[in-house]
Amino acid sequence: MQQPIPEVPPGPPGGEPPLSEAEFRDIYARVARLTVEVVVQSAQGVLLTQRQSGPCAGLWHIPGGTVRFGESLAAAVKRVAATKLGLEISVGRFLGYIEYPSHYLNGSDSPVGLAFLCRLEEDQPVPAAEWQRWFTALPDRMHSEQRDFLREHRLVPS
Numbered sequence: 077m078q079q080p081i082p083e084v085p086p087g088p089p090g091g092e093p094p095l096s097e098a099e100f101r102d103i104y105a106r107v108a109r110l111t112v113e114v115v116v117q118s119a120q121g122v123l124l125t126q127r128q129s130g131p132c133a134g135l136w137h138i139p140g141g142t143v144r145f146g147e148s149l150a151a152a153v154k155r156v157a158a159t160k161l162g163l164e165i166s167v168g169r170f171l172g173y174i175e176y177p178s179h180y181l182n183g184s185d186s187p188v189g190l191a192f193l194c195r196l197e198e199d200q201p202v203p204a205a206e207w208q209r210w211f212t213a214l215p216d217r218m219h220s221e222q223r224d225f226l227r228e229h230r231l232v233p234s
Contacts, residue, residue: 112152113140113191120210136218153192162203168193174225
């Protein structure tokens, strides 16, 4: 159940990537990966997306992505929200971290997600998509680590 390795993230603005593709893939397969988790909450609930590919295809999850080399956490949260959700958000408070033992115990990667509570900018509509939905009660098919995190932080009813 190998998870696809992302492309080499770009280096500092205007610079070349700090590692070759082969070096990046070799390191990525052996270390924890820092990610950000974009927890968007509104009166409609918590916004989740459904994975479309890979070993977790079909699971609902908190949108997230890898922090790029030299990128601030706030910039990473805004980039992930824009690219994965098509949304402009304001980055709120840091909620905590999520470790994913289910990933590395299944021979996948080893992400550690830093979760931030986010709000939509200026009541913008969420783009309609069957893979993106508001939830007031969590779906059965989602990452257990994320389900536990959302419940512990009282972002959805238990």
